[in-house]
Amino acid sequence: xxxLTAAAxxxxxxxxxxxYLAECPSHNLLAQxxxxxxxxxxxxxxxxxxxxxxLSRAIPSVSQKMLTxxxxxxxxDGLVVRTVTAAVPVRxxxxxxxxxxxxxxxxxxxxxxxxxxxxxxxxxxxxxxxxAAAEPVATLNKRG
Amino acid sequence: xxxLTAAAxxxxxxxxxxxYLAECPSHNLLAQxxxxxxxxxxxxxxxxxxxxxxLSRAIPSVSQKMLTxxxxxxxxDGLVVRTVTAAVPVRxxxxxxxxxxxxxxxxxxxxxxxxxxxxxxxxxxxxxxxxAAAEPVATLNKRG
DNA sequence: CAGAATCCTCGGCGATACTG
DNA sequence: CAGTATCGCCGAGGATTCTG
Numbered sequence: 001x002x003x004l005t006a007a008a009x010x011x012x013x014x015x016x017x018x019x020y021l022a023e024c025p026s027h028n029l030l031a032q033x034x035x036x037x038x039x040x041x042x043x044x045x046x047x048x049x050x051x052x053x054x055l056s057r058a059i060p061s062v063s064q065k066m067l068t069x070x071x072x073x074x075x076x077d078g079l080v081v082r083t084v085t086a087a088v089p090v091r092x093x094x095x096x097x098x099x100x101x102x103x104x105x106x107x108x109x110x111x112x113x114x115x116x117x118x119x120x121x122x123x124x125x126x127x128x129x130x131x132a133a134a135e136p137v138a139t140l141n142k143r144g
Numbered sequence: 145x146x147x148l149t150a151a152a153x154x155x156x157x158x159x160x161x162x163x164y165l166a167e168c169p170s171h172n173l174l175a176q177x178x179x180x181x182x183x184x185x186x187x188x189x190x191x192x193x194x195x196x197x198x199l200s201r202a203i204p205s206v207s208q209k210m211l212t213x214x215x216x217x218x219x220x221d222g223l224v225v226r227t228v229t230a231a232v233p234v235r236x237x238x239x240x241x242x243x244x245x246x247x248x249x250x251x252x253x254x255x256x257x258x259x260x261x262x263x264x265x266x267x268x269x270x271x272x273x274x275x276a277a278a279e280p281v282a283t284l285n286k287r288g
Numbered sequence: 289c290a291g292a293a294t295c296c297t298c299g300g301c302g303a304t305a306c307t308g
Numbered sequence: 309c310a311g312t313a314t315c316g317c318c319g320a321g322g323a324t325t326c327t328g
């Protein structure tokens with residue numbers, strides 16, 4: 001028996017690593033903004049302010065729960081502003097802040113990258129899949 | 145009762161929307177690359193090729209399962225190449241492809257954005273939280 | 289209209305054990 | 309060393325219902 005099992009070592013190392021992650025703001029924030037709904041909402045709002053129901057209609061696949069939840073965190077992070085107009089039916093508008101606007105620009109770049117490299121990815125996948133299908137069971141036994 | 149309940153409408157609209165999402169390559173790919181482990185692996189491999197055990201040590205928090213799983217999808221998507229050297233203990237190296245390299249560049253930009261805007265986000269959060277704490281229970285009853 | 293609250297499901301992910 | 313296979317937890321998120 002070694003001084004430390006692999007699992008034990010990983011466990012101990014993870015402790016310090018988690019501490020690092022908790023401290024690491026960029027990684028934290030990155031996880032937030034890479035959320036599916038945040039991405040879609042950012043895109044939807046890039047054209048201009050929208051009401052709650054507008055957003056719901058613009059992104060039909062989102063549930064009320066996730067719509068509200070996502071908008072709340074985005075508001076909390078200063079990506080959108082929420083404006084309540086006290087009318088007979090209450091009216092709430094959501095609008096990108098300058099901060100949100102700058103993020104949209106970046107997300108657009110990522111989107112562009114994805115679009116311009118989709119062919120490569122799909123080609124790679126087809127190739128990978130066909131190779132995997134043609135391969136015998138015991139891969140490691142093959143000699144090149 | 146209207147011709148369609150809100151839920152029913154959403155359900156129908158989601159059908160067409162899901163079809164759109166399934167067709168939408170960039171969104172699909174975006175979800176992939178925004179994975180926590182993919183991000184970390186991309187960063188780890190940006191410095192150069194690494195072995196499986198190297199990666200495991202570089203990212204202690206990742207389990208074998210997720211490490212293997214993430215590397216497989218990245219390989220399938222053409223982001224990394226997997227090189228098996230048939231030695232006495234088998235040796236496997238992972239290396240970024242040109243495609244993976246270009247993605248690293250973009251992720252770095254996102255990371256930079258996150259870092260340079262963390263102050264704004266944190267400030268927004270503090271403000272939001274303090275406002276929320278100071279707020280009375282029935283928000284909507286307040287008259288401006 | 290714009291949510292809040294509740295219940296429940298599904299799958300991502302970690303832990304563990306085994307293999308060539 | 310570099311995985312594969314299996315089990316089980318937990319939390320993200322959908323469906324539903326209620327409110328100001």
